[in-house]
Amino acid sequence: MKKYIALIILIMLIFQTTVFALDLGRINIDAINITNEPNYESKVLDKLNKNDHINILDSTDNYYKIKAPSGKTGWIDKFFVNVQPQRYFFNTCGTNANLRMSPTTSSKIIGQVEDGGKLKYIDTFHSWYVVEYKGMEAFVASWLGDIVSDGSHLVHFIDEPINIRTNPSLEGEVISRGYKYDGYKYLGEEYGWFKLGLDDGSQGYAAGWLLSLDNNFYINNILSFKNTTDNLRLRSGPSLNHEIITVMPKNTEVRVIELEGEWNKIVTWDGYVGFCHDDYLEETLPLSGKTIVLNPGHGGKDPGAISSSGRFEKDVNLSVSFMVRDVLEDFGANVVMTRDKDTYISRVARAKMADDLNADIMFSIHHNALNNSNYYGMSTYYDTKGNKSGAESSRLAESIYDSVVGINSIYRDGIYDRNFEVLRSTNTPAALIEIGFMTNAWEEKNIQNYSFQQEVSRQIAFGILDYFKTK
């Protein structure tokens, strides 16, 4: 598990004013409770999942009062919230931009925004921006403008050293270098890259997947997984004097997020947060005993999509699959790949492999293509008609989508019930991801980037983990 050990530093207080002024956030861990008071031991009001969007209403030193997607309000440890900057759609198309009911040019126009005008940006879906218009959500085509922000919000590097470039792509000239925990003014994003304000007043770009949108560095906040070796009291602080939150039976798996001396700060899969003494915990591999069939799409005579730069989908599918396999094996899973080289295998034969192995899940990795090069985004798929494990498949597709969509350079394209041959020809719970569009020039560049592939692979593996743990 060493790969997941992040250096924990507490610098939240330094930036408290920045954080306090903002009101949008995103949950950074799956299955976490909110409570009716700012502590771990009070009544549980709701459970939130990774990448749920929340509104921040109030704050103490260590907790936010938030409004959950369900409409309920409650308190949560700041550790589990990534604060988002206020972003705007800025119309740069030279004329009025239409605001529509849904993300398609055939849907009803409900308003317009003039050239140079701004509207609050909420999210991206199906290559359209979701914006706030007269208190409602409206859609505007993303190719009509940019996502901008006023520079009052800092973003931080989560890796080092990272190049800052003149343009939002690897082809931009390197003008500066950013180091882990460095903060920069966030000015907006283009093509999955963040536009940053530099100290000398100039601007540059860095890859979004290497940055945290706020000063909370705990994005991938699980240090290790441990099992209780006895019936164990979960306490509200790191000593025997603290209140008991709940009692966990022997062999309960917990997620360790911080170490304080001999005490582990943990989150249970029921969503409780608290402290346990290390003497009663032992490390465990969270996916041991699970068999996962990983299916890199296409291969051999079937290249899959061909990008504008002439690259084959089958190759990038295989590269990403190897990375996903490595993370899943670190979690203790038994991973079987339908192919580990450039060979042709029919979809039905691949699907049968999962049934023959009596696998727990099957997961296919693809990249998308469309005759309209404007389109970009990540989508996942499952089948409920032919596959007898339709409900489980749906949950798997959702779990992986919710994990991967947290990457700053990944944009939502939806979760769909589709009768794909590889999904319907097995009765094993099965899902498929289209990571991005190879026919979109900028997304294709991100797709081919090694560090982007690594981050996507990690988040796919965490999505699979969440699927197994939260059923």
Ligand SMILES: [Zn+2]
């Ligand atoms: Zn494909």
